[in-house]
Amino acid sequence: MNRTTISLIAGTAALAAVTGFAALSAPGASGADTAKAAAELPVERTSLLCPGPSTSDIADTSYTSFTPVTKGAGSGGKGELQAATEQAADGSGTGGKTDGKKSGKKKTGSADKAAKPVLAPKEPGKPVTGDTSGSDTPAYVGTAEGGYAPGWTVQETTEVAAGSGRGLQGVNCTAPDTSFWFPGASTDASRTDYVHLTNPDDSAAVVDIEIYGKDGSLQSTVGEGITVPPHSTDPVLLSTLTDEKQANLTVHVNVRSGRVGAAVQSLDDKIGGDWLAASTDPAGSLVLPGIPKDATSVRLIAFTPGDADADLKVRLASPSGLITPAGSETLHVKAGMTTAVDLGPVTRGEAGSLVLTPTAESAPVVAALRVVRGKGDHQETAFIPATSPVGTRATAADNSGKGSTLSLTAPTRTAQVKVTASAGSEGGTAASKTYTIKAGTTQSVDAPVPAGLKGTYALTVETLSGGPVYGSRTLSATEEGVPGFTIQTLPDDRGTVAVPRADQDLSVLQK
Numbered sequence: 001m002n003r004t005t006i007s008l009i010a011g012t013a014a015l016a017a018v019t020g021f022a023a024l025s026a027p028g029a030s031g032a033d034t035a036k037a038a039a040e041l042p043v044e045r046t047s048l049l050c051p052g053p054s055t056s057d058i059a060d061t062s063y064t065s066f067t068p069v070t071k072g073a074g075s076g077g078k079g080e081l082q083a084a085t086e087q088a089a090d091g092s093g094t095g096g097k098t099d100g101k102k103s104g105k106k107k108t109g110s111a112d113k114a115a116k117p118v119l120a121p122k123e124p125g126k127p128v129t130g131d132t133s134g135s136d137t138p139a140y141v142g143t144a145e146g147g148y149a150p151g152w153t154v155q156e157t158t159e160v161a162a163g164s165g166r167g168l169q170g171v172n173c174t175a176p177d178t179s180f181w182f183p184g185a186s187t188d189a190s191r192t193d194y195v196h197l198t199n200p201d202d203s204a205a206v207v208d209i210e211i212y213g214k215d216g217s218l219q220s221t222v223g224e225g226i227t228v229p230p231h232s233t234d235p236v237l238l239s240t241l242t243d244e245k246q247a248n249l250t251v252h253v254n255v256r257s258g259r260v261g262a263a264v265q266s267l268d269d270k271i272g273g274d275w276l277a278a279s280t281d282p283a284g285s286l287v288l289p290g291i292p293k294d295a296t297s298v299r300l301i302a303f304t305p306g307d308a309d310a311d312l313k314v315r316l317a318s319p320s321g322l323i324t325p326a327g328s329e330t331l332h333v334k335a336g337m338t339t340a341v342d343l344g345p346v347t348r349g350e351a352g353s354l355v356l357t358p359t360a361e362s363a364p365v366v367a368a369l370r371v372v373r374g375k376g377d378h379q380e381t382a383f384i385p386a387t388s389p390v391g392t393r394a395t396a397a398d399n400s401g402k403g404s405t406l407s408l409t410a411p412t413r414t415a416q417v418k419v420t421a422s423a424g425s426e427g428g429t430a431a432s433k434t435y436t437i438k439a440g441t442t443q444s445v446d447a448p449v450p451a452g453l454k455g456t457y458a459l460t461v462e463t464l465s466g467g468p469v470y471g472s473r474t475l476s477a478t479e480e481g482v483p484g485f486t487i488q489t490l491p492d493d494r495g496t497v498a499v500p501r502a503d504q505d506l507s508v509l510q511k
Contacts, residue, residue: 049261077146151495165273205258290472391492413467
């Protein structure tokens with residue numbers, strides 16, 4: 001074999017370890033050969049994007065960064081979270097600012113605040129925190145390399161004491177991508193929803209924002225061809241894209257060129273607000289985990305992007321097993337139209353997860369839940385999007401000794417998981433517990449807490465055996481009688497990638 005072929009294969013394997021590509025095979029190799037040759041290696045570089053947290057002058061935001069210890073990961077590398085403009089190679093950029101015209105939101109970002117990273121992780125296995133306050137906190141771009149990259153997680157948590165969207169708002173900073181689905185957005189009179197678009201790259205991104213209501217697509221030329229400049233963020237006010245006022249919408253962020261991070265910030269005048277993270281990709285069956293036991297109102301919003309209708313069986317995975325909510329046994333979702341159904345206090349005092357399965361052959365769907373706690377003037381809102389399984393490992397950062405609830409569900413088969421509480425950000429020793437989640441149930445587990453905890457810690461969930469496990473973490477903080485809370489789902493952290501072993505791939509090509 002010539003030296004060029006060897007270099008090409010070695011380079012391809014290195015690319016997979018950096019980018020997370022999971023499907024590589026040599027020409028002529030069979031599926032069995034590839035399976036034998038593949039090895040799980042830690043990723044070597046990853047990026048995360050955190051949206052600008054708030055327009056409120058009394059907002060207090062914390063950022064928590066955590067990288068779990070990963071076998072085989074290098075000891076070197078670094079990770080840091082900087083204002084978007086600080087990522088520009090030539091020092092130019094917009095400072096995370098917008099012109100305020102299309103977005104309806106005042107400029108975000110500050111050159112003074114962007115002078116240094118808001119946080120820089122010091123070692124895998126130990127969280128690092130950073131804090132900001134006020135309305136000019138910018139969007140952040142995070143990069144991690146070497147031993148800091150596999151499974152890197154950053155949580156953005158904001159407390160807003162008063163005004164529209166008051167309460168606790170939280171979001172996991174997300175990797176850049178080219179397509180995002182957000183069932184659960186709204187242009188209702190009481191709602192102010194922003195679609196935050198953050199571009200981490202050196203070239204502009206071009207984005208279409210498509211909106212679907214109860215009768216289908218809402219036509220809007222304003223949402224077409226939105227240009228997001230390099231190293232900047234654009235919070236687009238949803239109500240500027242359509243004149244229609246609808247309580248339940250599905251938003252599709254479709255990137256024509258480049259890539260962005262996207263999240264929807266939902267602010268309500270009466271019942272608080274939170275971040276709506278993207279639903280998992282359209283699928284026939286979906287799981288929405290971790291409805292709090294004291295939820296007073298739960299609304300399911302679903303959408304099918306295809307040309308065929310979807311018929312779904314609706315079930316609640318409770319602590320004792322799968323049950324069917326009375327009056328909401330099935331859900332019919334018309335093609336291209338957003339469907340919503342109010343489930344009321346569906347958990348009835350017990351934590352649960354919603355499981356959607358097709359009644360027969362059915363079109364793929366996306367879905368999310370709007371969850372309300374409290375009553376009267378003391379209500380707060382959070383969202384639970386459909387999510388993918390925990391898989392090999394998933395992490396929730398920014399936990400304290402009180403106010404964190406971990407919910408795990410195994411919808412099809414009994415599974416065993418290991419939950420590890422990391423060392424604290426300011427001190428403490430890691431601790432682990434193993435749990436068995438019975439088929440068809442949701443368990444709010446009594447998660448371990450680091451011994452001698454000081455500061456915040458991360459919870460890492462690993463699947464040991466059995467069927468797929470889905471999870472979420474709820475943060476709670478009651479202020480002046482308002483039960484503030486936010487929920488983050490726990491999809492696989494994609495900290496490792498399957499890479500073919502070079503020796504077996506090379507033998508295939510030796511003719």
